[in-house]
Amino acid sequence: MNNSAIFKSSIGKKFVMGLTGFFLITFLIVHASINACIWFNDGGKTFLYYAHFMGTNFIVHIIEVGLFAGLLIHVVDGLLIWKQNRAARPIKYAYNNPNANSKWYSRSMGLLGTLILLFLIIHLRNFWGPNRLNQIATGEELNLFTMMQDHFNNIGVVLIYLFGCFSLFWHLMHGFRSAFQSLGLNHLKYNHAIKVAGYAFSIIICVVFALMPVTMYLGLVK
Amino acid sequence: MKVNLKIWRQKNANTEGKMMDYTVDTVNPHMSFLEMLDVLNEQLVNKGEVPVAFDHDCREGICGACSLHINGRPHGPSHATTTCQLYMRHFKDGETIYIEPWRAKSFPIIKDLVVDRSAFDRIIAAGGYVSVNTGQAQDANNIPVDKALAEKAMDSAACIGCGACVAACPNSSAMLFVSAKISQLAMFPQGQAERDMRAQNMVNQMDEEGFGNCASIGACEAECPKEITLANIARMNREYIRSTIIDE
Numbered sequence: 001m002n003n004s005a006i007f008k009s010s011i012g013k014k015f016v017m018g019l020t021g022f023f024l025i026t027f028l029i030v031h032a033s034i035n036a037c038i039w040f041n042d043g044g045k046t047f048l049y050y051a052h053f054m055g056t057n058f059i060v061h062i063i064e065v066g067l068f069a070g071l072l073i074h075v076v077d078g079l080l081i082w083k084q085n086r087a088a089r090p091i092k093y094a095y096n097n098p099n100a101n102s103k104w105y106s107r108s109m110g111l112l113g114t115l116i117l118l119f120l121i122i123h124l125r126n127f128w129g130p131n132r133l134n135q136i137a138t139g140e141e142l143n144l145f146t147m148m149q150d151h152f153n154n155i156g157v158v159l160i161y162l163f164g165c166f167s168l169f170w171h172l173m174h175g176f177r178s179a180f181q182s183l184g185l186n187h188l189k190y191n192h193a194i195k196v197a198g199y200a201f202s203i204i205i206c207v208v209f210a211l212m213p214v215t216m217y218l219g220l221v222k
Numbered sequence: 223m224k225v226n227l228k229i230w231r232q233k234n235a236n237t238e239g240k241m242m243d244y245t246v247d248t249v250n251p252h253m254s255f256l257e258m259l260d261v262l263n264e265q266l267v268n269k270g271e272v273p274v275a276f277d278h279d280c281r282e283g284i285c286g287a288c289s290l291h292i293n294g295r296p297h298g299p300s301h302a303t304t305t306c307q308l309y310m311r312h313f314k315d316g317e318t319i320y321i322e323p324w325r326a327k328s329f330p331i332i333k334d335l336v337v338d339r340s341a342f343d344r345i346i347a348a349g350g351y352v353s354v355n356t357g358q359a360q361d362a363n364n365i366p367v368d369k370a371l372a373e374k375a376m377d378s379a380a381c382i383g384c385g386a387c388v389a390a391c392p393n394s395s396a397m398l399f400v401s402a403k404i405s406q407l408a409m410f411p412q413g414q415a416e417r418d419m420r421a422q423n424m425v426n427q428m429d430e431e432g433f434g435n436c437a438s439i440g441a442c443e444a445e446c447p448k449e450i451t452l453a454n455i456a457r458m459n460r461e462y463i464r465s466t467i468i469d470e
Protein backbone atom coordinates (compact mmCIF):
# COMPACT_ATOMS: atom_id res chain seq x y z
CA MET A 1 0.00 0.00 0.00
CA ASN A 2 1.13 3.50 -0.74
CA ASN A 3 2.30 4.55 2.74
CA SER A 4 2.25 8.29 2.24
CA ALA A 5 -1.40 8.19 1.11
CA ILE A 6 -2.44 6.43 4.30
CA PHE A 7 -1.19 9.22 6.55
CA LYS A 8 -1.68 12.17 4.22
CA SER A 9 -5.03 11.68 2.51
CA SER A 10 -8.24 12.38 4.37
CA ILE A 11 -9.62 8.87 3.74
CA GLY A 12 -6.27 7.30 4.72
CA LYS A 13 -6.40 9.12 8.05
CA LYS A 14 -9.94 7.86 8.63
CA PHE A 15 -8.87 4.33 7.72
CA VAL A 16 -6.07 4.45 10.29
CA MET A 17 -8.47 5.91 12.86
CA GLY A 18 -10.94 3.06 12.28
CA LEU A 19 -8.31 0.32 12.37
CA THR A 20 -6.66 1.54 15.58
CA GLY A 21 -10.14 2.13 17.03
CA PHE A 22 -11.03 -1.54 16.43
CA PHE A 23 -7.72 -2.61 17.97
CA LEU A 24 -8.40 -0.53 21.09
CA ILE A 25 -11.93 -1.98 21.27
CA THR A 26 -10.50 -5.52 21.42
CA PHE A 27 -8.23 -4.37 24.25
CA LEU A 28 -11.25 -3.05 26.17
CA ILE A 29 -12.91 -6.48 25.93
CA VAL A 30 -9.82 -8.25 27.33
CA HIS A 31 -9.31 -5.63 30.05
CA ALA A 32 -12.94 -5.67 31.19
CA SER A 33 -13.10 -9.49 31.16
CA ILE A 34 -10.01 -9.95 33.32
CA ASN A 35 -10.97 -7.20 35.77
CA ALA A 36 -14.48 -8.64 36.09
CA CYS A 37 -12.81 -11.61 37.83
CA ILE A 38 -12.72 -9.48 41.02
CA TRP A 39 -16.41 -10.34 41.36
CA PHE A 40 -15.63 -14.00 42.02
CA ASN A 41 -15.22 -12.68 45.58
CA ASP A 42 -12.26 -14.97 46.17
CA GLY A 43 -9.99 -12.29 47.57
CA GLY A 44 -8.80 -11.45 44.09
CA LYS A 45 -7.33 -14.91 43.49
CA THR A 46 -8.77 -15.45 39.98
CA PHE A 47 -8.15 -11.83 39.04
CA LEU A 48 -4.51 -11.97 40.17
CA TYR A 49 -3.98 -15.25 38.30
CA TYR A 50 -4.88 -13.59 34.98
CA ALA A 51 -3.20 -10.31 35.95
CA HIS A 52 -0.01 -12.29 36.55
CA PHE A 53 -0.32 -13.88 33.11
CA MET A 54 -0.88 -10.48 31.47
CA GLY A 55 1.98 -8.93 33.43
CA THR A 56 4.59 -11.59 32.75
CA ASN A 57 3.81 -13.34 29.48
CA PHE A 58 6.31 -12.53 26.74
CA ILE A 59 3.76 -12.43 23.92
CA VAL A 60 1.45 -10.21 25.94
CA HIS A 61 4.39 -7.83 26.47
CA ILE A 62 4.85 -7.57 22.71
CA ILE A 63 1.13 -6.97 22.23
CA GLU A 64 1.37 -4.32 24.97
CA VAL A 65 3.94 -2.40 22.93
CA GLY A 66 1.55 -2.67 19.97
CA LEU A 67 -1.26 -1.41 22.16
CA PHE A 68 0.66 1.72 23.16
CA ALA A 69 1.66 2.24 19.54
CA GLY A 70 -1.99 1.83 18.48
CA LEU A 71 -3.11 4.30 21.11
CA LEU A 72 -0.42 6.80 20.10
CA ILE A 73 -1.36 6.52 16.42
CA HIS A 74 -5.06 6.90 17.30
CA VAL A 75 -4.28 10.08 19.29
CA VAL A 76 -1.86 11.64 16.78
CA ASP A 77 -4.11 10.78 13.82
CA GLY A 78 -7.04 12.29 15.74
CA LEU A 79 -5.07 15.49 16.29
CA LEU A 80 -4.16 15.70 12.59
CA ILE A 81 -7.84 15.27 11.62
CA TRP A 82 -8.88 17.84 14.25
CA LYS A 83 -6.35 20.33 12.82
CA GLN A 84 -7.56 19.74 9.25
CA ASN A 85 -11.19 20.14 10.30
CA ARG A 86 -10.56 23.31 12.27
CA ALA A 87 -8.82 24.91 9.31
CA ALA A 88 -11.70 24.00 6.98
CA ARG A 89 -14.10 26.49 8.61
CA PRO A 90 -12.29 29.67 9.65
CA ILE A 91 -15.51 31.70 10.08
CA LYS A 92 -18.25 30.13 12.17
CA TYR A 93 -21.98 30.58 11.70
CA ALA A 94 -23.55 33.41 13.71
CA TYR A 95 -26.53 31.13 14.29
CA ASN A 96 -26.13 27.36 14.13
CA ASN A 97 -28.56 24.59 15.00
CA PRO A 98 -26.46 21.40 14.89
CA ASN A 99 -28.83 19.48 17.18
CA ALA A 100 -31.36 19.50 14.33
CA ASN A 101 -29.17 17.23 12.22
CA SER A 102 -26.68 15.38 14.44
CA LYS A 103 -25.89 14.02 17.91
CA TRP A 104 -23.75 16.03 20.33
CA TYR A 105 -21.42 13.10 21.03
CA SER A 106 -20.77 12.55 17.32
CA ARG A 107 -19.61 16.14 17.11
CA SER A 108 -17.51 15.89 20.29
CA MET A 109 -15.18 12.96 19.57
CA GLY A 110 -12.07 15.13 19.97
CA LEU A 111 -13.22 16.47 23.33
CA LEU A 112 -14.33 13.03 24.57
CA GLY A 113 -11.05 11.52 23.35
CA THR A 114 -9.07 14.17 25.24
CA LEU A 115 -11.03 13.44 28.44
CA ILE A 116 -10.35 9.71 28.01
CA LEU A 117 -6.64 10.42 27.49
CA LEU A 118 -6.48 12.52 30.66
CA PHE A 119 -8.26 9.74 32.55
CA LEU A 120 -5.88 7.19 31.05
CA ILE A 121 -2.85 9.10 32.36
CA ILE A 122 -4.34 9.04 35.89
CA HIS A 123 -5.30 5.38 35.50
CA LEU A 124 -1.86 4.26 34.28
CA ARG A 125 -0.24 6.23 37.12
CA ASN A 126 -2.45 4.40 39.62
CA PHE A 127 -1.91 0.82 38.46
CA TRP A 128 0.14 -0.04 35.38
CA GLY A 129 3.00 2.42 36.05
CA PRO A 130 3.83 1.46 39.67
CA ASN A 131 3.45 -2.26 38.86
CA ARG A 132 5.81 -2.19 35.87
CA LEU A 133 8.33 0.01 37.73
CA ASN A 134 8.34 -2.45 40.60
CA GLN A 135 8.78 -5.34 38.18
CA ILE A 136 11.79 -3.61 36.65
CA ALA A 137 13.27 -2.68 40.05
CA THR A 138 12.65 -5.87 42.01
CA GLY A 139 11.31 -8.42 39.52
CA GLU A 140 8.23 -8.75 41.68
CA GLU A 141 4.65 -7.81 40.77
CA LEU A 142 2.54 -5.64 43.05
CA ASN A 143 -0.79 -6.95 44.35
CA LEU A 144 -3.13 -5.19 41.96
CA PHE A 145 -6.20 -6.38 43.87
CA THR A 146 -5.22 -4.66 47.11
CA MET A 147 -4.12 -1.64 45.09
CA MET A 148 -7.64 -1.50 43.62
CA GLN A 149 -9.15 -1.76 47.09
CA ASP A 150 -6.92 1.05 48.36
CA HIS A 151 -7.63 3.40 45.46
CA PHE A 152 -11.37 2.72 45.32
CA ASN A 153 -11.76 3.41 49.01
CA ASN A 154 -11.50 7.08 48.10
CA ILE A 155 -14.75 8.65 46.79
CA GLY A 156 -12.75 11.20 44.75
CA VAL A 157 -10.95 8.42 42.86
CA VAL A 158 -14.27 6.59 42.33
CA LEU A 159 -15.80 9.75 40.85
CA ILE A 160 -12.83 10.26 38.51
CA TYR A 161 -13.23 6.67 37.29
CA LEU A 162 -16.96 7.12 36.78
CA PHE A 163 -16.26 10.25 34.74
CA GLY A 164 -13.70 8.28 32.71
CA CYS A 165 -16.33 5.58 32.01
CA PHE A 166 -18.86 8.27 31.09
CA SER A 167 -16.46 9.79 28.51
CA LEU A 168 -15.60 6.34 27.15
CA PHE A 169 -19.29 5.47 26.83
CA TRP A 170 -20.10 8.42 24.57
CA HIS A 171 -16.85 8.01 22.62
CA LEU A 172 -17.76 4.38 21.88
CA MET A 173 -21.40 5.22 21.10
CA HIS A 174 -20.12 7.05 18.04
CA GLY A 175 -16.73 5.40 17.54
CA PHE A 176 -17.85 1.77 17.26
CA ARG A 177 -20.21 2.44 14.35
CA SER A 178 -17.96 5.08 12.81
CA ALA A 179 -15.03 2.64 12.62
CA PHE A 180 -17.08 0.36 10.38
CA GLN A 181 -18.00 3.31 8.16
CA SER A 182 -14.37 4.48 7.90
CA LEU A 183 -13.29 1.04 6.71
CA GLY A 184 -16.05 1.12 4.11
CA LEU A 185 -18.13 -1.49 5.94
CA ASN A 186 -21.59 -0.08 5.37
CA HIS A 187 -24.31 -2.33 4.07
CA LEU A 188 -28.06 -1.84 4.15
CA LYS A 189 -28.54 -5.41 5.38
CA TYR A 190 -26.11 -5.10 8.32
CA ASN A 191 -26.20 -1.40 9.27
CA HIS A 192 -28.90 -1.88 11.86
CA ALA A 193 -27.06 -4.81 13.46
CA ILE A 194 -23.82 -2.76 13.61
CA LYS A 195 -25.71 0.13 15.21
CA VAL A 196 -27.35 -2.08 17.84
CA ALA A 197 -24.08 -3.93 18.51
CA GLY A 198 -22.33 -0.56 18.98
CA TYR A 199 -24.90 0.66 21.49
CA ALA A 200 -24.89 -2.68 23.34
CA PHE A 201 -21.09 -2.80 23.42
CA SER A 202 -20.83 0.79 24.72
CA ILE A 203 -23.35 0.13 27.48
CA ILE A 204 -22.00 -3.26 28.59
CA ILE A 205 -18.29 -2.34 28.57
CA CYS A 206 -18.79 0.97 30.38
CA VAL A 207 -21.24 -0.39 32.96
CA VAL A 208 -18.86 -3.27 33.72
CA PHE A 209 -15.93 -0.86 34.13
CA ALA A 210 -17.99 1.60 36.20
CA LEU A 211 -19.22 -1.11 38.55
CA MET A 212 -15.65 -2.04 39.55
CA PRO A 213 -14.85 1.09 41.59
CA VAL A 214 -18.47 1.35 42.77
CA THR A 215 -18.73 -2.20 44.13
CA MET A 216 -15.30 -1.91 45.73
CA TYR A 217 -16.20 1.39 47.38
CA LEU A 218 -19.42 -0.14 48.71
CA GLY A 219 -17.43 -3.04 50.14
CA LEU A 220 -19.21 -5.62 47.97
CA VAL A 221 -15.97 -7.12 46.66
CA LYS A 222 -14.39 -9.41 49.19
CA MET B 223 -47.05 38.28 7.50
CA LYS B 224 -44.00 40.10 8.78
CA VAL B 225 -40.47 38.73 9.19
CA ASN B 226 -37.35 40.20 10.73
CA LEU B 227 -34.22 39.23 8.84
CA LYS B 228 -30.61 39.10 9.98
CA ILE B 229 -28.57 38.78 6.79
CA TRP B 230 -24.83 38.46 6.22
CA ARG B 231 -23.68 41.41 4.11
CA GLN B 232 -20.22 41.46 2.61
CA LYS B 233 -19.20 43.74 -0.24
CA ASN B 234 -16.66 41.37 -1.78
CA ALA B 235 -14.10 38.68 -0.99
CA ASN B 236 -11.59 41.20 0.33
CA THR B 237 -13.81 43.09 2.75
CA GLU B 238 -15.14 42.04 6.13
CA GLY B 239 -18.79 41.24 6.43
CA LYS B 240 -21.39 41.54 9.18
CA MET B 241 -24.96 40.60 10.02
CA MET B 242 -27.46 43.35 9.11
CA ASP B 243 -31.10 43.71 10.20
CA TYR B 244 -34.00 44.06 7.76
CA THR B 245 -37.77 43.81 8.05
CA VAL B 246 -40.20 42.66 5.37
CA ASP B 247 -43.84 43.17 6.36
CA THR B 248 -45.60 42.31 3.13
CA VAL B 249 -44.82 38.60 3.02
CA ASN B 250 -47.41 36.23 1.58
CA PRO B 251 -47.21 32.82 3.37
CA HIS B 252 -47.35 31.08 -0.02
CA MET B 253 -44.25 32.87 -1.26
CA SER B 254 -41.09 30.86 -1.60
CA PHE B 255 -38.17 31.92 0.55
CA LEU B 256 -36.38 33.34 -2.49
CA GLU B 257 -39.49 35.31 -3.49
CA MET B 258 -39.47 36.84 -0.02
CA LEU B 259 -35.85 37.88 -0.64
CA ASP B 260 -36.93 39.29 -4.01
CA VAL B 261 -39.45 41.47 -2.14
CA LEU B 262 -36.72 42.58 0.25
CA ASN B 263 -34.44 43.46 -2.66
CA GLU B 264 -37.23 45.45 -4.31
CA GLN B 265 -37.55 47.44 -1.07
CA LEU B 266 -33.80 48.01 -0.96
CA VAL B 267 -33.59 49.09 -4.62
CA ASN B 268 -36.50 51.51 -4.11
CA LYS B 269 -34.62 53.03 -1.18
CA GLY B 270 -31.48 53.34 -3.30
CA GLU B 271 -29.62 50.66 -1.34
CA VAL B 272 -27.61 47.74 -2.71
CA PRO B 273 -29.77 44.58 -2.95
CA VAL B 274 -28.74 41.37 -1.20
CA ALA B 275 -26.81 39.06 -3.54
CA PHE B 276 -27.86 35.40 -3.44
CA ASP B 277 -27.53 32.47 -5.84
CA HIS B 278 -30.56 31.08 -7.65
CA ASP B 279 -31.39 29.64 -11.03
CA CYS B 280 -34.11 27.08 -11.79
CA ARG B 281 -36.19 27.66 -8.65
CA GLU B 282 -37.49 24.12 -9.15
CA GLY B 283 -35.16 22.34 -6.73
CA ILE B 284 -33.06 20.64 -9.39
CA CYS B 285 -30.18 22.88 -10.40
CA GLY B 286 -28.24 23.18 -7.15
CA ALA B 287 -27.66 26.90 -7.50
CA CYS B 288 -29.52 28.12 -4.44
CA SER B 289 -27.87 27.84 -1.06
CA LEU B 290 -28.40 29.87 2.16
CA HIS B 291 -27.90 28.80 5.76
CA ILE B 292 -31.30 29.60 7.27
CA ASN B 293 -31.82 29.66 11.04
CA GLY B 294 -28.76 27.49 11.56
CA ARG B 295 -29.51 24.92 8.86
CA PRO B 296 -28.57 24.61 5.17
CA HIS B 297 -31.63 25.17 2.96
CA GLY B 298 -33.67 25.96 6.09
CA PRO B 299 -35.89 23.89 8.36
CA SER B 300 -37.71 21.62 5.86
CA HIS B 301 -36.44 18.10 5.22
CA ALA B 302 -35.04 17.19 1.78
CA THR B 303 -35.77 20.64 0.39
CA THR B 304 -33.74 23.23 -1.45
CA THR B 305 -34.06 26.87 -0.42
CA CYS B 306 -36.08 27.65 -3.55
CA GLN B 307 -38.66 25.03 -2.53
CA LEU B 308 -38.92 26.38 1.01
CA TYR B 309 -42.09 28.37 1.65
CA MET B 310 -42.77 31.21 4.05
CA ARG B 311 -45.67 29.29 5.64
CA HIS B 312 -42.98 27.28 7.46
CA PHE B 313 -42.12 30.41 9.45
CA LYS B 314 -44.11 32.25 12.10
CA ASP B 315 -45.45 35.76 11.73
CA GLY B 316 -42.97 38.13 13.34
CA GLU B 317 -40.20 35.51 13.39
CA THR B 318 -36.54 36.52 13.25
CA ILE B 319 -34.72 34.61 10.51
CA TYR B 320 -30.94 34.35 10.28
CA ILE B 321 -29.61 34.06 6.73
CA GLU B 322 -25.93 33.27 6.20
CA PRO B 323 -23.74 31.99 3.37
CA TRP B 324 -22.23 28.48 3.36
CA ARG B 325 -19.24 28.60 5.69
CA ALA B 326 -16.12 26.83 4.48
CA LYS B 327 -12.58 27.85 3.64
CA SER B 328 -13.02 26.09 0.30
CA PHE B 329 -16.16 28.12 -0.48
CA PRO B 330 -14.86 31.72 -0.33
CA ILE B 331 -17.50 34.43 -0.28
CA ILE B 332 -17.91 36.37 -3.51
CA LYS B 333 -20.54 38.76 -2.21
CA ASP B 334 -23.16 38.72 0.58
CA LEU B 335 -24.70 35.23 0.45
CA VAL B 336 -22.97 34.10 -2.75
CA VAL B 337 -20.03 31.73 -2.33
CA ASP B 338 -17.59 30.38 -4.89
CA ARG B 339 -18.33 26.67 -5.27
CA SER B 340 -15.90 26.11 -8.15
CA ALA B 341 -13.94 23.73 -5.87
CA PHE B 342 -16.69 21.23 -6.71
CA ASP B 343 -16.12 21.79 -10.43
CA ARG B 344 -12.40 21.12 -10.04
CA ILE B 345 -13.14 17.89 -8.15
CA ILE B 346 -15.43 16.75 -10.98
CA ALA B 347 -12.80 17.73 -13.55
CA ALA B 348 -10.29 15.56 -11.69
CA GLY B 349 -12.21 12.37 -12.44
CA GLY B 350 -15.97 12.67 -12.29
CA TYR B 351 -16.51 11.57 -15.87
CA VAL B 352 -16.44 8.61 -18.24
CA SER B 353 -14.10 9.06 -21.20
CA VAL B 354 -15.56 8.26 -24.59
CA ASN B 355 -12.68 9.18 -26.83
CA THR B 356 -13.72 8.20 -30.32
CA GLY B 357 -16.18 6.36 -32.51
CA GLN B 358 -19.91 6.15 -32.44
CA ALA B 359 -21.85 5.43 -29.28
CA GLN B 360 -22.93 1.80 -29.33
CA ASP B 361 -26.46 0.64 -28.74
CA ALA B 362 -27.24 1.12 -25.05
CA ASN B 363 -28.67 -2.38 -24.75
CA ASN B 364 -25.32 -3.93 -25.72
CA ILE B 365 -24.10 -3.40 -22.15
CA PRO B 366 -26.22 -5.26 -19.62
CA VAL B 367 -26.77 -3.20 -16.45
CA ASP B 368 -28.12 -4.72 -13.27
CA LYS B 369 -31.45 -3.02 -12.55
CA ALA B 370 -30.93 -2.78 -8.77
CA LEU B 371 -27.48 -1.31 -9.31
CA ALA B 372 -28.86 1.15 -11.84
CA GLU B 373 -31.40 2.30 -9.24
CA LYS B 374 -28.62 2.79 -6.68
CA ALA B 375 -26.48 4.68 -9.18
CA MET B 376 -29.48 6.88 -9.95
CA ASP B 377 -29.91 7.64 -6.22
CA SER B 378 -26.28 8.78 -6.09
CA ALA B 379 -26.66 10.72 -9.33
CA ALA B 380 -29.48 12.72 -7.72
CA CYS B 381 -26.80 14.93 -6.08
CA ILE B 382 -27.18 18.45 -7.43
CA GLY B 383 -23.85 19.67 -6.05
CA CYS B 384 -25.39 22.48 -4.02
CA GLY B 385 -22.84 22.17 -1.20
CA ALA B 386 -25.34 21.79 1.66
CA CYS B 387 -23.29 18.81 2.88
CA VAL B 388 -20.24 21.04 3.30
CA ALA B 389 -22.35 23.74 4.95
CA ALA B 390 -23.97 21.31 7.39
CA CYS B 391 -20.81 19.40 8.33
CA PRO B 392 -19.11 20.80 11.45
CA ASN B 393 -15.84 19.93 9.65
CA SER B 394 -16.85 21.46 6.28
CA SER B 395 -16.23 18.07 4.70
CA ALA B 396 -17.20 17.57 1.06
CA MET B 397 -17.24 13.80 1.28
CA LEU B 398 -20.98 13.35 0.70
CA PHE B 399 -20.73 15.22 -2.59
CA VAL B 400 -17.52 13.53 -3.76
CA SER B 401 -18.74 10.09 -2.71
CA ALA B 402 -22.02 10.52 -4.58
CA LYS B 403 -20.13 11.31 -7.78
CA ILE B 404 -17.61 8.47 -7.30
CA SER B 405 -20.42 6.03 -6.43
CA GLN B 406 -22.58 6.98 -9.37
CA LEU B 407 -19.84 6.10 -11.85
CA ALA B 408 -18.32 3.18 -9.90
CA MET B 409 -21.58 1.23 -10.15
CA PHE B 410 -21.91 1.36 -13.93
CA PRO B 411 -20.06 -0.92 -16.37
CA GLN B 412 -19.04 2.18 -18.34
CA GLY B 413 -17.31 3.62 -15.27
CA GLN B 414 -15.06 0.62 -14.59
CA ALA B 415 -12.07 1.49 -16.79
CA GLU B 416 -11.33 4.72 -14.90
CA ARG B 417 -12.58 3.51 -11.52
CA ASP B 418 -9.28 3.48 -9.59
CA MET B 419 -7.89 6.62 -11.19
CA ARG B 420 -11.18 8.38 -10.47
CA ALA B 421 -11.20 7.53 -6.75
CA GLN B 422 -7.58 8.61 -6.34
CA ASN B 423 -7.78 11.82 -8.34
CA MET B 424 -11.10 13.06 -6.99
CA VAL B 425 -10.13 12.41 -3.35
CA ASN B 426 -6.74 14.05 -3.88
CA GLN B 427 -8.39 17.10 -5.44
CA MET B 428 -10.91 17.23 -2.57
CA ASP B 429 -8.03 17.26 -0.07
CA GLU B 430 -6.15 19.90 -2.07
CA GLU B 431 -9.19 22.17 -1.99
CA GLY B 432 -8.93 22.26 1.83
CA PHE B 433 -12.21 20.60 2.83
CA GLY B 434 -12.36 18.97 6.27
CA ASN B 435 -12.47 15.28 7.04
CA CYS B 436 -15.52 13.09 7.55
CA ALA B 437 -16.23 12.02 11.12
CA SER B 438 -19.44 10.12 10.25
CA ILE B 439 -21.46 12.74 12.13
CA GLY B 440 -24.30 12.45 9.63
CA ALA B 441 -25.31 16.13 9.45
CA CYS B 442 -24.72 16.07 5.68
CA GLU B 443 -27.09 13.15 5.17
CA ALA B 444 -29.73 14.79 7.37
CA GLU B 445 -29.58 18.10 5.46
CA CYS B 446 -29.05 16.89 1.88
CA PRO B 447 -31.95 18.12 -0.27
CA LYS B 448 -31.59 15.01 -2.45
CA GLU B 449 -31.26 12.53 0.45
CA ILE B 450 -27.82 11.24 -0.53
CA THR B 451 -26.84 8.68 2.13
CA LEU B 452 -23.69 7.98 4.15
CA ALA B 453 -23.50 4.62 2.34
CA ASN B 454 -21.95 6.59 -0.52
CA ILE B 455 -19.10 7.75 1.73
CA ALA B 456 -18.44 4.16 2.82
CA ARG B 457 -18.37 3.15 -0.86
CA MET B 458 -15.91 5.96 -1.60
CA ASN B 459 -13.75 4.77 1.31
CA ARG B 460 -13.77 1.26 -0.21
CA GLU B 461 -12.99 2.61 -3.67
CA TYR B 462 -10.13 4.72 -2.37
CA ILE B 463 -8.64 2.05 -0.09
CA ARG B 464 -8.94 -0.55 -2.89
CA SER B 465 -7.25 1.70 -5.44
CA THR B 466 -4.51 2.60 -2.93
CA ILE B 467 -3.76 -1.07 -2.23
CA ILE B 468 -3.54 -2.07 -5.88
CA ASP B 469 -1.60 1.08 -6.83
CA GLU B 470 1.69 0.10 -8.50
